[in-house]
Amino acid sequence: MRLYLLALNPTDSVTEGFLPAAGRLSLDVTVLTDQPDAHRARYPDVEILECDVRDVRAVIRRISTHHRPDAVFTNSDHLQTQAALAAVYFGLPAKDWRAALRTKDKAEMRRRLAAAGVDTVWSAEITEPAALDAPYPCVVKPREGVASEDVVLVGYAEELVTCSKEILDRRPGAVLVVEEYLPGELYTLETLGDQDVRHVLGGFHTEVSPPPYFIEESLTFVPAHPEPVVAGVLEQLDALGVGFGACHTEFVVHAGRARLIEVNYRAIGDQCDLLLARLLGIPLFEHILRTHLGEPLPADLGARSDGAARVDYPCADRAGLLTDAPAATELTVDDVHLTYRPLRAVGERHALYRTNRDYLGVLRAVGTDQPAVDRVSAEFLAARRWEIQP
The missing domain is CATH 3.30.1490.20 (ATP-grasp fold, A domain)
Incomplete structure (x- = not known):
């Protein structure tokens, strides 16, 4: 079976998540991208074809002149509508392209929620x-x-x-x-659905930088949000037509009410998806791909319910040259599994972006006791140095 995967720049979600999962499912993978050299450098053994993936006509033409598709998929925010339209063209399972458009276009999302009477901003x-x-x-x-x-x-x-x-x-x-501005604590809800069922995988509590910017600095896993909060988020997703495949929804809770900030109609990124798969103990990436192959999700995913986790992002606070930083590390401390991956190489010079492009690395921590996870993560970060020179 052949999977066409649409991509812009290479991401950890694709490199470490979806491509290995496709291999375990014995899928033939063709990556369509407008940045073929960058992808060939990351995975030279995967078939990569150059394509203007932002243009659905180019995507359909490229697939039509290659091999017959069994699934068309993307985990890119920018390409959900194109992938959905291409899949529909070939008669394959897909997200509703209208829902993909509504979630990508933040103004259209607000109009849709207001028209449905579920929230007005x-x-x-x-x-x-x-x-x-x-x-x-x-x-x-x-x-x-x-x-x-x-x-x-x-x-x-x-x-x-x-x-x-x-x-x-x-x-x-x-x-x-x-x-x-919508006040309140920032959270996420992670969902996975097929044509008939939608699973709630839990979510995260997100810590952001002080105003006026909104840089996500750390996320702590929340196994289950309060039922009224989940119901409120799902009602708004239903109004948008969201349900198929993976979805990462950001929302605030204020006075017990959930209000959407944005809907990313894909799996959560910045290595939180990798953490989620390990934490829940499920083949998350395989499940996502199977939905696009038309396979139903199991009624019970068999996810673990005893996990605790967090993700931290050491972040540059100034522009300059990174002269010292810790190397990639994986270890277990007090029953907490730590995975640290650098996101910026020593010797690179960068401006200050005030976005996640300022991340210097990412620390994933998984255990069964949240205070232990928090403590071990804090101790790991405190013992490392990131030096930036002007």
């Missing part, structure tokens, strides 16, 4: 700097952005003008969404 779209009569403080962000890039909290109209000009200068032709 003040929002507006701008293509040039503007002093809006908005409910300040408010958040400005790219309409189709990812990873908290250019997501900023602004306190008044003049600050909105300045901030939006800076973002639009970096992103010519972009559309920005300005929306009311």
Whole structure:
């Protein structure tokens, strides 16, 4: 059976998660990408074809002139609609392309939720700097952005003008969404569904940097959110048409009410998916691929319920040259399994992005006791150094 996997830049989710899972499922894999050299450098034994994957017509044409597909899949935020449309074209299982579009377009998501009567958030779209009569403080962000890039909290109209000009200068032709700030603790809900059933895999409590930016600094696993919170999130996902395959939903809880921040219609990234598979003890990546092959999910995934985990991201606080940093490490301390992976090589010089591109590394910790997981993680990070020189 042949799997076509659409991708932009290489990611750990694909390299360490989906490609090995495809191998265990004995799938023939063809990667379609607009960055073929980068992918060949990461996995030279996989068939890689160059394709303008942002254009669904190019994707369909490339597949039609190659081998017959059994599944068309992507874990990219930017390519969900294209993958869904291509899969539908070939008569294959797929996410609803309309749901993929609604979740990618943050303004359309707000309109859809309001029209369904499940939540109304003040929002507006701008293509040039503007002093809006908005409910300040408010958040400005790219309409189709990812990873908290250019997501900023602004306190008044003049600050909105300045901030939006800076973002639009970096992103010519972009559309920005300005929306009311939603207070509350930030959480995620991770779901996995087929055509008939949707499993809730738990979620995370996310710690973010101080305002005005929203850099995710650490995530702590939450085995089960309160039932009313889960019900509120699922009601909003239903209104968007989301259910098939993997979905990573970010939301805040304020006064007991769950309100969506954004919906990423894919598996959670930044190595949290790798942690989730180990923590739950399930073949997570195989399950996701099987849904796109048309196979039903088991009624019981057999996930462990005794796990505790967290992910920490040592983050650059200044621009400059990384001159010293710890190497990749894997060890067990007090029954807590630690996996550290560097994300920036010693000798690299970077600007300060105020996004997850400032991450220097990622520490994954899995155990059965949350205080022990927290303590061992903190001790590991405190014993390491990351040196950045101007």
